[in-house]
Amino acid sequence: MASDSERITVSIDKDLEDIAPGYLENRRKDLELLPQALEKADYATLRVLGHRMKGSGAGYGFNLITEIGRAIEEGAKSEDAAAIRNAIDNLGNYLERVELVYE
Amino acid sequence: MTLGESVTGKGGGEPRGDGPVMGSPDHILIVDDDPDICKLISNYLAKQGFRVSIANDGRGLRGVLDRSHIDLIVLDLMLPGEDGLVLCRNLRSRSNIPVIILSARGEEMDRIIGLEMGADDYLGKPFHPRELLARVKSVLRRARTLPGGAVDPEDLGVYHFSGWSLDGPSRQLFSPEGELVTLSGSEFQLLMIFVSHPNRVLSRDQLLDLSHGREIEPFDRTIDMQVSRLRRRLRDDPRNPALIKTVRSAGYVFSARVEHKAAPPQE
Missing domain, CATH: 3.40.50.2300 (Response regulator)
Known part of the structure; x- marks a missing residue:
């Protein structure tokens, strides 16, 4: 992963220009829900949120979101709080630095 | 949404x-x-x-x-x-x-x-x-798509075999008891290929080509799964099939006497 100060430029299909920002906005909402679910050890919710991120991220062009979602889903299955916390941190870091280019 | x-x-x-x-x-x-x-x-x-x-x-x-x-x-x-x-x-x-x-x-x-x-x-x-x-x-x-490649569109009509009837134009299969048996698009297409090539060994490659399956799903077992589903529709015992027989290392053969009644000419 790039250092924390670097921007991450992601090329997005021009046909998705009107919905890609909204997708990232929804992930910012997840960033509030995920720590709350982890705090409550609500692994069922974590699993669903991770599963959805895994299934949708790369479809919008955000491959890293798919990877982070996979880590959250796997972490929820094994109830590995440390792995989930790490994945949430990665998501926050990614969302702060991601920059979209439409092609 | x-x-x-x-x-x-x-x-x-x-x-x-x-x-x-x-x-x-x-x-x-x-x-x-x-x-x-x-x-x-x-x-x-x-x-x-x-x-x-x-x-x-x-x-x-x-x-x-x-x-x-x-x-x-x-x-x-x-x-x-x-x-x-x-x-x-x-x-x-x-x-x-x-x-x-x-x-x-x-x-x-x-x-x-x-x-x-x-x-x-x-x-x-x-x-x-x-x-x-x-x-x-x-x-x-x-x-x-009409099963072109497999069947000339002019050949569409009703196929009778072992008591079953397959109506090409309406894409309907009727059991020997006269009950309507629902087929998916791919099942219909595969059965049309079989009834139009009876008693002839068809390889999986041929079946894929004839059903245009290759362009959508290059998955080796696609034909085997479709045959399995079709056998169930035709109540053909998979362990000892009477209609769609497996020919080892070769493919499948539709083993039945098929009678074909052509569709009436269109006005």
Whole structure:
């Protein structure tokens, strides 16, 4: 992963220009829900949120979101709080630095 | 996007690309509980000129089917309440609307079971919407195409074999007891190939080519699964099949005397 100060430029299909920002906005909402679910050890919710991120991220062009979602889903299955916390941190870091280019 | 909401391509229904071009746009139903996936697919397909409706679960699916004509269903496997596989099986028992299964579970068994339940294609999540679009077009094309290559369109008529009747123009199969047996598009196509090539060994490659399956699913076991499903429809014992026999290392042979009555000439 790039250092924390670097921007991450992601090329997005021009046909998705009107919905890609909204997708990232929804992930910012997840960033509030995920720590709350982890705090409550609500692994069922974590699993669903991770599963959805895994299934949708790369479809919008955000491959890293798919990877982070996979880590959250796997972490929820094994109830590995440390792995989930790490994945949430990665998501926050990614969302702060991601920059979209439409092609 | 809410349950049952419809989206139609922009520009007064004028499609982009080579989506639906004649008459009303093809109506695609997306069944998924993830709003981001629904938005991704509906937005993309609508831009290509399709009409799109959304359901979030089995109940929503049935509601849309009761109200609207649907040309193709994109069905997620992991749904709240009834599982997508159950919905696919129930759907297939009463309809031959083409189904493309989506799943993020990514297990080969899901793919196999999905196809065995009567789905026409399978796409793992995550997917690029362009790939889904290509599959939607391909499945719609296959569902509509007369089994050309396998059967000359002029040869369409009614085929009788072992008490069964397959009506080409109406795409209906009737059992020896006269009961209607619902076939998916791919099952109908495969049976048309068999009845038009009786008592002749057809390799899996030939069957794939004749059914145009190669262009949509380069999956070695596709034909085996379709044969397995077709045997069930024909009540053919898979351990000792009488109609569709496996020829080891060669393929399959449709072992029956087939009588063909040509369709009456069109006015």
